[in-house]
Amino acid sequence: MAKRNLFYAQSGGVTAAINATACGVIQTARANRRRIGTVLAGRNGILGALREELIDTGAESAKTIAALRHTPAGAFGSCRYKLKDPAVDDREYERLLAVFAAHDIGYFLYNGGGDSADTCLKVAQLAARHGYPLQAIHLPKTVDNDLPFTDCCPGFGSVAKYVAVSTREAGLDVASMCETSTKVFILEVMGRHAGWIAAAAGLAAARDGEPPHIILFPEIAFDRAKFLAGVERAVKRHGYCVVVASEAPNTRTALFSPMPAAPMPSATSSWAAWRRRSPP
């Protein structure tokens, strides 16, 4: 089998693990030198291909490539750019293939979410129609963990850990002084349509009664009365309540808009009650 080059690009938001995926691609290609030639990375994602701005990763030492595993942000840059639907305007897709052909790209590895997977498919179909031999492979990357057929997506693990640790840290702080200060703490997390990130906050609880006491999922309609009753119950039982809420638009509006007067416990009123029972 003839040795051909590999084109790698990143798309969308940079996760904590995005460079680790790049590291895996480059190291694997180097371990298969008989089949894979140079790994070229797109500068700022797919724009790098469209503009023929290709970074020759072969110029980097094994040590530099290994360091990618722990390098923050996106080492080759990324972009938010969705290629035009080729059924409407196929110039961008044609341009991609022209650049691939010019650099003898036989492997196209695209690191991104659902749109990037779709781009991979369309590039593969176009290449097949032209009789251009190309392996187009999607590398899953989201923080939301919402890609179909993907059990646990690179990018999600780091976020899950961060959210769980933050929930635990904030919960301990709130517990330390809930008697006279904040009693209800809300942590809003990403995941507009998928509750994986919010659910990960549940890892913070090691024992029954530990925070988070309430998790609000985008998949479950927000019920104000049920929510307020849950908050009251937690405050009564534990002295405080930690809520983790996904950024789902409905939940957000319900939580962060001014609420009508409700029988919610507050530091001020319970402190006032305490003061009436006092002086200590």
Added chain:
Amino acid sequence: MAKRNLFYAQSGGVTAAINATACGVIQTARANRRRIGTVLAGRNGILGALREELIDTGAESAKTIAALRHTPAGAFGSCRYKLKDPAVDDREYERLLAVFAAHDIGYFLYNGGGDSADTCLKVAQLAARHGYPLQAIHLPKTVDNDLPFTDCCPGFGSVAKYVAVSTREAGLDVASMCETSTKVFILEVMGRHAGWIAAAAGLAAARDGEPPHIILFPEIAFDRAKFLAGVERAVKRHGYCVVVASEAPNTRTALFSPMPAAPMPSATSSWAAWRRRSPP
């Protein structure tokens, strides 16, 4: 000198280092057993003294006390409670001294900010008036680093590191994809009246041109025209602009309220301009 007991209490928000201070107090007392007896900690701060809820730290092993250095939140609890001005109502101060006398407290160590320092002074003055022998010592604790006569307050260092690291992380992420995504990123940090925390973000920059490009201090009046010009200059030079803003009310209003149309670069408009020059 007769051996007398020590009362320790924490006040206000828990810092990352608040338990480390408690650890230092207890270990130092144990190293001076000939002069200092038991260390009693107030449950939930000064409320613990008013209610005579005292935690006997002598019951804890050396290992447990040493672990306080790395224990998050406030191990003995804390509270937001300012004692009444004794010139108006001295019952709370009298109660404090009564509890101190009942437990032979000769040392009162109070971990908190400016109000706690003031409480220490007032307790010391009252004790002197009554002829009760008491050493009242304030242990400085703020994240804001705004205590007089304190160069670098326990609690500030952790926040300074957190803010600098967060600025660097966010800056790298923004730089990775600023061409087609977020160009201007604002990190709001604490420090309503003191700019130390905002200033700490400056530690993120190792070289000229690195983020943060602009720091807004509460001590300097916000100048919208100057600010916008600075943002525009940074975007032109670096492709993006990272701003760190203190939570000073005026700055906050200026930054986070809807602005009138201004010649600010935006991802949308510059991308539209790029698209007009395209296809690539």
